Each structure stands twice: as C-alpha cells, then as structure tokens.
Amino acid sequence: MTAIPTLTRPAARSTRQVHHHVRTESRTVNTVLFVVLAIFAVVMAAPLLWMFTTAIKTKAEVFALPPILWPEVPQWDTFVRMWSDAPILSGFKNSFIVATTVTVIGSFTSALAAFALAKLRLPFKNAIFLGLLSGLMIPYPTVMIPQFVMFSRLHWVDTLLPLIVPLLFGNIIMIFFIRQYLETVPDSLIEAAKIDGASYFRIFTVLIMPLIRPAIAAQFILWFMGVWNDYLAPILYLNSPEKQTLQVVIANLNVQYATQRDYPLIMGASFVALLPILIVFIVFQRQIIASVALTGTKA
Amino acid sequence: MSRSPAPEAIAVPAEPRADTPPTTRSKRDRNRLHRVEHRWALAFVAPPVIGFLAFTLYPILFAAYASLTSWNGLGPMRFVGLKNYVSLFQDEYFLKSLWNTFFYMIGIPIGLVLSLLLAIALNRKIPGRTAFRTIYYIPVVSSLAAIAIVWQFAYNGDFGLVNQVLAWFGIEGPDWLQNTATVKPAIIIMAVWKGLGYSMLLYLAAIQSVPTSLYEAASLDGAGAFQKFRSITLPMVRPVTFFLVVTNIIAGAQIFTEINIMTPTGGPEFSSASVVWYIWRKAFKYQQMGYATAMAIALGLIVFVITVIQFRLNRRNSFSIE
Numbered sequence: 001m002t003a004i005p006t007l008t009r010p011a012a013r014s015t016r017q018v019h020h021h022v023r024t025e026s027r028t029v030n031t032v033l034f035v036v037l038a039i040f041a042v043v044m045a046a047p048l049l050w051m052f053t054t055a056i057k058t059k060a061e062v063f064a065l066p067p068i069l070w071p072e073v074p075q076w077d078t079f080v081r082m083w084s085d086a087p088i089l090s091g092f093k094n095s096f097i098v099a100t101t102v103t104v105i106g107s108f109t110s111a112l113a114a115f116a117l118a119k120l121r122l123p124f125k126n127a128i129f130l131g132l133l134s135g136l137m138i139p140y141p142t143v144m145i146p147q148f149v150m151f152s153r154l155h156w157v158d159t160l161l162p163l164i165v166p167l168l169f170g171n172i173i174m175i176f177f178i179r180q181y182l183e184t185v186p187d188s189l190i191e192a193a194k195i196d197g198a199s200y201f202r203i204f205t206v207l208i209m210p211l212i213r214p215a216i217a218a219q220f221i222l223w224f225m226g227v228w229n230d231y232l233a234p235i236l237y238l239n240s241p242e243k244q245t246l247q248v249v250i251a252n253l254n255v256q257y258a259t260q261r262d263y264p265l266i267m268g269a270s271f272v273a274l275l276p277i278l279i280v281f282i283v284f285q286r287q288i289i290a291s292v293a294l295t296g297t298k299a
Numbered sequence: 300m301s302r303s304p305a306p307e308a309i310a311v312p313a314e315p316r317a318d319t320p321p322t323t324r325s326k327r328d329r330n331r332l333h334r335v336e337h338r339w340a341l342a343f344v345a346p347p348v349i350g351f352l353a354f355t356l357y358p359i360l361f362a363a364y365a366s367l368t369s370w371n372g373l374g375p376m377r378f379v380g381l382k383n384y385v386s387l388f389q390d391e392y393f394l395k396s397l398w399n400t401f402f403y404m405i406g407i408p409i410g411l412v413l414s415l416l417l418a419i420a421l422n423r424k425i426p427g428r429t430a431f432r433t434i435y436y437i438p439v440v441s442s443l444a445a446i447a448i449v450w451q452f453a454y455n456g457d458f459g460l461v462n463q464v465l466a467w468f469g470i471e472g473p474d475w476l477q478n479t480a481t482v483k484p485a486i487i488i489m490a491v492w493k494g495l496g497y498s499m500l501l502y503l504a505a506i507q508s509v510p511t512s513l514y515e516a517a518s519l520d521g522a523g524a525f526q527k528f529r530s531i532t533l534p535m536v537r538p539v540t541f542f543l544v545v546t547n548i549i550a551g552a553q554i555f556t557e558i559n560i561m562t563p564t565g566g567p568e569f570s571s572a573s574v575v576w577y578i579w580r581k582a583f584k585y586q587q588m589g590y591a592t593a594m595a596i597a598l599g600l601i602v603f604v605i606t607v608i609q610f611r612l613n614r615r616n617s618f619s620i621e
Contacts, residue, residue, distance in 0.1 A: 025423055033420045034427070040417070041434045044492065048437065050460045051449040067463045109346040116343035121336045132347055135355045137606060139553050141575045142599035145582050145592050146358035146365065149372060169350025200339040229442040231556045232575075236583065247444040251560055254448045263452060270445035281440040285433060288440075292497070293504030 055268035078268040091249035099227040102167040110170040114178035181215040218291030366593035371586040383593035396577040406487040418502035436496035447560035479570040
C-alpha cells in the first residue's frame with residue numbers, strides 16, 4: 001500500500017528544483033509522519049466539525065446514547081430560526097461597525113504616524129517611538145477600570161463608542177511594522193518629492209500609501225480579526241441585547257439556552273459567528289500566513 | 300573589494316563644493332524648512348501620542364491612585380493607603396486565582412514542544428502539508444468566545460465529545476468542568492489546541508529560514524538527525540521561542556474569556572478563576588473598584604517583572620551560545 005504513492009514520487013521530484021537535503025528525506029519516515037499528521041488534523045478539526053453537526057441535530061439526537069455522528073434528517077432550520085430567537089443580526093451589525101471603523105481609520109492614523117517616525121525630521125523621534133512601544137507592556141485589565149470610569153462619565157456606557165474611540169488613535173503594532181517596512185524605502189525618493197514642492201500630506205497619500213499597501217493589508221486583516229473576536233471590553237460596556245457585539249450575543253445565548261438544552265441553537269449561532277473570519281482566513285490564507293510569520297521573525 | 304575608485308566617488312567631493320558656502324540666508328531657509336517639517340511630523344504622530352496619553356498613561360496614573368482608595372466607582376474615593384495591597388495577600392480568593400493563572404501556564408511549554416514538532420514535520424515534503432497547516436491554523440483565527448462555548452459543551456460529562464471519544468476506548472471520562480482536579484487541565488488542553496497553529500507557523504517560518512548549507516555541512520561532519528536538531532535547529536529557532544514565551548506569558552496572565560464562558564462561577568471551589576476574572580468580578584459585580592484596581596496594578600507589575608527577567612535571561616543565554 002504505502003509503496004505505491006512513494007514509488008512514483010522520485011521521478012516527479014527530479015524534474016523539479018529541490019533543496020539538497022529534501023532529496024535525502026526518508027520515504028518511510030514521511031509516510032509515518034503523514035499518518036500522524038492526518039490523525040492530528042482530525043483531532044484539531046473535530047471540535048469545530050462537532051459544533052456544526054450538533055447545530056443540525058434535533059435536541060433529542062444531541063443527547064442520544066450511543067452518540068450520533070451525523071443526524072438522520074439534518075435540521076437546517078436551526079440556521080433560520082436563530083435569527084429570530086436571538087439578536088444575532090444586530091450582533092453582526094455591531095461587530096461589523098466596530099471592527100470596520102476601528103481598522104479603517106486606525107490604519108490610516110497608524111500609517112501616517114509610521115511615515116513621520118520613519119521618514120520625517122522630528123526632535124525626540126526615537127523617544128516618542130519607544131514611549132509608544134512601552135504601552136505594549138501594559139495589560140488591558142490594568143487600565144480597564146479607569147477607562148471604564150472615564151467613559152461612563154461621558155455617558156458612553158452601553159454604546160459602541162468605548163470600543164471604537166480609543167483604537168482610532170492608531171495601533172502601535174501596526175506603526176511598528178509599517179515603520180520597519182518604510183526603512184527599505186530610500187530617503188532620496190521623499191527628498192525628491194519635497195524638492196518638487198509636494199506637501200507632506202501629499203507625499204504620504206501619493207507616494208507612501210501605494211508603497212506600504214501590502215504592509216497595511218497584512219496588519220489590517222490581523223487587526224480586524226482581533227477586534228471582531230474581542231470579548232472582554234464588549235462585556236464591560238454593552239448591556240442592552242441590541243447593542244451587543246456578536247461575541248457577547250453568543251456568550252449570552254450560551255447561558256440562556258443551555259437551561260433549555262437547546263444546544264443545536266447555541267452551536268449553530270457560534271458556528272455562524274466564526275464563519276465570517278473563517279471565510280476571510282481561507283480566502284486570504286497566503287497573505288495572512290505570510291504576515292503572521294513575519295510578525296514572529298521581526299519582533 | 301577592488302581599490303579602483305568608482306566614478307561616483309570622484310563626483311562626490313565636487314558636489315558639496317557647489318553649495319557648501321553657507322550663506323546665512325540658505326541656513327535660515329533650511330531652518331524654516333525644518334520647522335515646517337517638524338510641525339507636519341508632529342501632526343502626524345499626534346494621534347497615537349494623544350491616544351497613548353489619554354488611554355494608557357492617564358489610566359495607569361489614575362489606577363495607581365485609585366488602588367490606594369476605598370471606592371465604589373461612583374461615590375468619593377476615600378484614601379486608605381496600602382490597605383488594599385495588604386488585603387490582597389490575605390484574600391484567599393486572590394491567592395487562589397493567582398495560583399490558577401500560573402497553573403494555566405503549564406500549557407505554554409506543552410504547546411511550544413508540540414508546535415515545534417509539528418513544524419519540523421511540516422517542513423518535510425509531506426503530501427497535503429498545506430492542507431494540514433490550514434487545518435491546524437483554523438482554531439487560531441476562530442473567535443475565542445465561540446471556541447469556549449463549543450469546548451464547554453465538549454467537556455460535558457454525559458454527552459460531550461471528549462467523553463464520547465474516551466468511551467470508544469473504554470474510558471469513562473469525568474465531568475471535566477465540574478471537578479476541581481480536571482477543570483484546569485481541561486482549560487489547558489483547550490488553550491493548547493487553540494494556540495498550536497500560531498506557534499507552529501512561526502516555528503515553520505524560522506526553520507525554513509535556516510540556510511540548508513548548515514545542515515549539509517553538519518551531515519558531511521557525520522552529524523545525526525538528533526544532533527543536527529540540537530545544534531542547528533534549536534539554536535536557530537531560539538528567537539522565535541523567546542518571542543512565543545514572552546507573548547504567551549503576557550497573554551496567559553490575562554486569561555479571561557475561556558474562564559468566564561466555560562466556568563461562569565469561577566469553577567468548583569473557585570478552582571478555575573483567573574486573576575482577570577476575579578478583578579472583573581470585584582469591579583463590575585461588587586463595585587469594589589479600589590480593591591479591584593489594586594489587583595489590576597499588581598497584575599501589571601507581575602507581568603512587567605516577568606518580562607524584564609525574561610529579557611535579562613535571554614541576553615545572558617544568547618551570549619553564552621555565540
């Protein structure tokens with residue numbers, strides 16, 4: 001069995017340009033590893049698959065013994081009734097408003113600041129940059145109580161503003177990466193634009209923005225995911241069901257419907273809640289993986 | 300490098316000659332231009348600086364003061380000195396939540412070892428390795444709230460996935476989240492599962508950046524697979540390990556979402572409550588804002604001290620290796 005796929009390999013391989021050490025890989029080892037990785041992949045995927053199959057089971061099938069892997073008649077209705085049974089639609093809307101506003105405006109302010117920190121003359125530039133970086137050392141829970149008091153004095157509790165406004169001022173991680181990306185851009189390019197009489201803002205929008213687009217795109221997606229999946233800040237501020245973001249909605253649903261044992265509904269809603277990001281990930285997989293790998297090697 | 304002067308090298312001294320005579324006028328012009336540039340640069344960095352001052356620095360200073368008061372968040376703050384901090388050490392709930400929070404960090408080395416092994420395996424030409432990488436990475440991008448919900452259900456003693464699988468092997472699993480002995484390991488397993496793909500990806504990138512010539516040279520010297528792993532791979536991925544340990548500890552110290560969703564009451568006998576969960580509860584359920592802030596400051600200090608120690612250790616170790 002195992003010999004069949006491996007025997008055909010070397011011929012295909014020799015035509016390709018491969019690293020020297022790759023050719024010395026043992027086929028037996030690779031076959032064993034393939035099996036191990038495949039079993040592991042099943043373990044990794046199982047909870048999410050189970051989440052999906054539970055969503056389309058009947059309530060009785062959820063508690064059936066012995067357990068049922070796939071329902072007899074898939075209850076697709078779960079994905080219909082959840083919209084009227086819980087404020088999922090408004091949850092989507094709120095999460096979308098928060099994540100989009102934050103990332104679009106925040107990316108712009110971050111890019112602008114990164115440009116100034118990388119390419120413009122400014123006294124104490126490095127001190128400012130290091131000061132901003134030091135903010136990364138401070139855990140959110142340490143500042144969450146004072147922030148909450150600030151925003152409650154502004155009567156912003158139970159609105160989306162406390163989740164949006166602080167992040168509009170830019171994201172230091174994004175500033176860090178764009179600044180680093182800009183190091184590769186020669187200063188002479190900017191000097192030339194200055195001599196041509198371009199304003200600094202014009203230099204940024206016309207010259208810099210197109211250059212840093214890949215760096216922004218990568219960080220934008222990661223940031224969007226982070227904001228979309230945030231849970232702690234939203235539960236501090238959002239009380240009314242129609243104001244809550246999706247993560248809070250499903251967490252409340254979990255408490256509320258567990259007593260009624262409506263697990264198909266809970267799992268269906270949770271599945272739908274992670275679907276948008278899952279789709280984004282699968283579509284932009286290569287870019288996301290490349291930018292995550294970069295984060296680790298550069299930081 | 301050749302010694303013959305390149306043409307640019309000759310041209311260079313000629314250039315400054317043309318505009319070196321520094322008339323006072325051009326100097327003033329340049330100063331004016333620099334001032335304009337300073338002003339624009341300042342405007343560009345202003346948003347993050349203002350954001351830092353308003354949403355990080357001011358809250359920190361405010362928290363430092365609030366932690367010395369008895370305060371319910373609405374009424375006046377009554378200064379009590381270090382009383383909150385003294386109470387911390389006598390508060391068995393705080394100590395327990397601190398212990399739990401550190402206990403969860405057992406998952407960090409487990410996750411790192413597993414993800415390094417996965418990365419080494421995926422670095423080989425194994426069929427379907429891109430698909431494997433994607434599958435392992437999906438939990439990373441998935442919402443933690445949704446993940447915690449499904450795992451809470453999976454750990455259910457009677458009809459959860461975990462015990463169903465164990466039953467195939469004839470093992471009768473416990474009611475994981477209702478049992479003081481199993482609740483923390485259960486949460487650790489979930490956290491390892493969630494974070495594995497991320498560490499694996501960083502390790503994979505680091506391994507792929509190792510020059511193959513190093514391995515070839517080692518093979519010529521007769522090094523075995525394990526020796527190559529120990530003397531080449533491990534040192535080369537050290538920066539990634541360091542990065543992952545630091546970020547995992549900072550994140551681990553703030554563990555909250557999974558605790559609050561999977562064990563809404565802090566677990567049996569408070570055995571799953573984390574520090575942030577306890578802070579949140581004290582501040583927003585019991586309105587003990589002063590006391591909660593003292594805990595928050597203590598948490599910030601602990602994270603800070605651990606990070607500084609790690610940077611110190613890292614500097615010393617990397618010195619001894621080179």
